[in-house]
Amino acid sequence: MKIKNICCIGAGYVGGPTMAVIALKNPDIKVTIVDINEARIAAWNDTDLSKLPIYEPGLAEIVEKTRGKNLFFSTDVNAAITESEMIFISVNTPTKTYGKGKGMAADLKYVELCARNIAEIATTDKIVVEKSTLPVRTAQAIKSILHNTGNDINFEILSNPEFLAEGTAIDDLLNPDRVLIGGDSEKAIDCLAHVYSSWVAEDKILKTNVWSSELSKLTANAFLAQRVSSINAISELCEHTEANVNEVAKAIGMDSRIGPKFLKASVGFGGSCFQKDILNLVYIARSYNLNEVANYWEQVIIMNDYQKRRFSDQIVRTLYNTVSGKKIGILGWAFKKDTNDTRESAAIYVTDQLLNEQANISVYDPKVSEAKIQTDLNNLNTRPAIENQENVSYNDSAYDALKDTHAVAILTEWDEFKTYDWEKIYAQMKKPAFIFDGRNLLDKSKMNKIGFEYYSIGQ
Numbered sequence: 001m002k003i004k005n006i007c008c009i010g011a012g013y014v015g016g017p018t019m020a021v022i023a024l025k026n027p028d029i030k031v032t033i034v035d036i037n038e039a040r041i042a043a044w045n046d047t048d049l050s051k052l053p054i055y056e057p058g059l060a061e062i063v064e065k066t067r068g069k070n071l072f073f074s075t076d077v078n079a080a081i082t083e084s085e086m087i088f089i090s091v092n093t094p095t096k097t098y099g100k101g102k103g104m105a106a107d108l109k110y111v112e113l114c115a116r117n118i119a120e121i122a123t124t125d126k127i128v129v130e131k132s133t134l135p136v137r138t139a140q141a142i143k144s145i146l147h148n149t150g151n152d153i154n155f156e157i158l159s160n161p162e163f164l165a166e167g168t169a170i171d172d173l174l175n176p177d178r179v180l181i182g183g184d185s186e187k188a189i190d191c192l193a194h195v196y197s198s199w200v201a202e203d204k205i206l207k208t209n210v211w212s213s214e215l216s217k218l219t220a221n222a223f224l225a226q227r228v229s230s231i232n233a234i235s236e237l238c239e240h241t242e243a244n245v246n247e248v249a250k251a252i253g254m255d256s257r258i259g260p261k262f263l264k265a266s267v268g269f270g271g272s273c274f275q276k277d278i279l280n281l282v283y284i285a286r287s288y289n290l291n292e293v294a295n296y297w298e299q300v301i302i303m304n305d306y307q308k309r310r311f312s313d314q315i316v317r318t319l320y321n322t323v324s325g326k327k328i329g330i331l332g333w334a335f336k337k338d339t340n341d342t343r344e345s346a347a348i349y350v351t352d353q354l355l356n357e358q359a360n361i362s363v364y365d366p367k368v369s370e371a372k373i374q375t376d377l378n379n380l381n382t383r384p385a386i387e388n389q390e391n392v393s394y395n396d397s398a399y400d401a402l403k404d405t406h407a408v409a410i411l412t413e414w415d416e417f418k419t420y421d422w423e424k425i426y427a428q429m430k431k432p433a434f435i436f437d438g439r440n441l442l443d444k445s446k447m448n449k450i451g452f453e454y455y456s457i458g459q
């Protein structure tokens with residue numbers, strides 16, 4: 001079967017960029033991205049490309065080329081399901097906040113709703129592709145829902161997890177290390193492989209059984225997050241031994257068996273997936289009574305929480321054991337540079353802890369709005385929203401945000417922070433002026449020369 005119409009349910013950080021690239025590389029395929037969130041779809045359709053709901057370098061250019069030609073954004077989920085031969089499920093799979101598995105298992109209700117919707121609406125055969133990150137054996141549940149529709153429609157279920165990282169999504173999609181397709185129908189796998197083969201070399205398209213594919217995605221994220229927690233654990237040891245974590249990372253990274261990537265010590269990893277996927281892995285392991293396996297991976301999260309707490313504790317300790325009434329500048333709210341995504345960003349937790357110590361917070365981020373910052377803090381439910389509003393201010397200019405602060409905490413590694421006039425910033429701050437560089441972004445000796453008391457991670 002040659003695919004002519006693709007539908008993607010979920011116009012988020014994965015659905016949007018992934019389908020934009022599929023449309024760009026397959027001009028003969030009509031790609032329709034649908035979502036129940038009307039505001040999000042309206043933003044995707046905005047003629048002003050700076051208003052797209054997701055910021056990713058290179059994304060707006062691709063949307064400009066394809067939108068209205070073979071890429072469409074719509075809220076009409078049923079029409080898109082009816083029209084397509086292949087349906088990607090790319091909805092969110094957050095950690096459950098209720099019931100059995102609360103705080104650990106992935107909440108699959110959105111995925112199940114999609115499967116039920118497809119089962120109800122479809123009148124022709126479909127290939128259903130799991131693009132969302134799902135616990136191993138989820139395909140079984142989707143299969144069961146789809147195959148019990150009572151009509152004669154044939155559904156093939158494939159797992160095709162996405163490995164893009166935010167901030168580099170377009171480059172990751174255009175030049176993937178591999179594309180993974182899991183399934184038991186060779187025909188269906190070939191159909192999907194054909195879509196990718198427009199730009200991905202055949203030897204990079206890996207075909208496995210569904211369960212290996214589902215588990216590989218969780219495993220990849222667990223291994224990546226584990227590297228960050230490993231180097232962060234070493235960073236604290238460096239601080240006690242006069243070793244320098246950047247030097248240690250370079251030295252071990254030159255071992256080709258270890259490799260240089262993902263060894264940047266930081267204030268802790270954030271993002272919508274590392275924590276969620278590891279918690280899910282831990283939950284699955286526990287559900288098979290594999291307690292040693294579960295405890296092993298859980299430690300990656302415990303270390304990450306500790307690293308965030310350690311960072312805010314250091315700020316308080318260094319500022320003479322109190323930040324009460326002191327103004328602290330936060331540079332960067334996104335969970336990493338080049339994205340407007342703030343989910344699980346370390347900035348949220350560090351700020352929350354400083355607010356507990358009665359600090360006044362002044363934030364600047366090049367891509368995150370004041371409203372988003374307030375929502376992120378309010379979602380923690382630590383204190384009444386009015387208190388967050390009173391004690392957290394936002395400024396469109398980093399220089400203004402940092403005026404009269406006692407300390408600056410750098411929480412996202414935005415490139416522009418390196419280019420700032422730090423002498424000017426120093427002149428406008430209270431003295432002694434402190435920098436807590438949670439990303440090891442600035443040059444320690446330069447900052448010391450200006451007069452800052454400079455603290456970083458693992459040095």
Ligand code: NAD
Nearest residue numbers: 010011012013014035036037090091092093110132133162
């Ligand atoms: P997201 O929250 O940005 O987007 C999900 C979208 O799905 C939302 O806009 C929501 O309104 C929509 N949706 C939910 N239920 C729906 C329904 N029944 N019908 C129509 N639309 C519905 O999430 P995301 O970051 O794109 O992640 C999606 C999945 O991809 C998750 O499973 C995630 O783990 C995985 N993933 C994410 C990344 C990433 O970098 N964000 C990378 C790889 C994999």
Ligand code: UGA
Nearest residue numbers: 162163164165166228262263264266269270271273335336
């Ligand atoms: C991660 C994976 O890298 C993707 O392959 C995966 O598809 C995605 O999760 C997902 O499943 O959602 P992402 O979270 O977008 O991508 O971004 P990363 O580059 O992995 O960064 C995650 C966090 O780790 C960020 O807060 C980042 O600052 C931090 N990090 C990363 C470090 O602190 N040190 C490093 O060396 C690398």
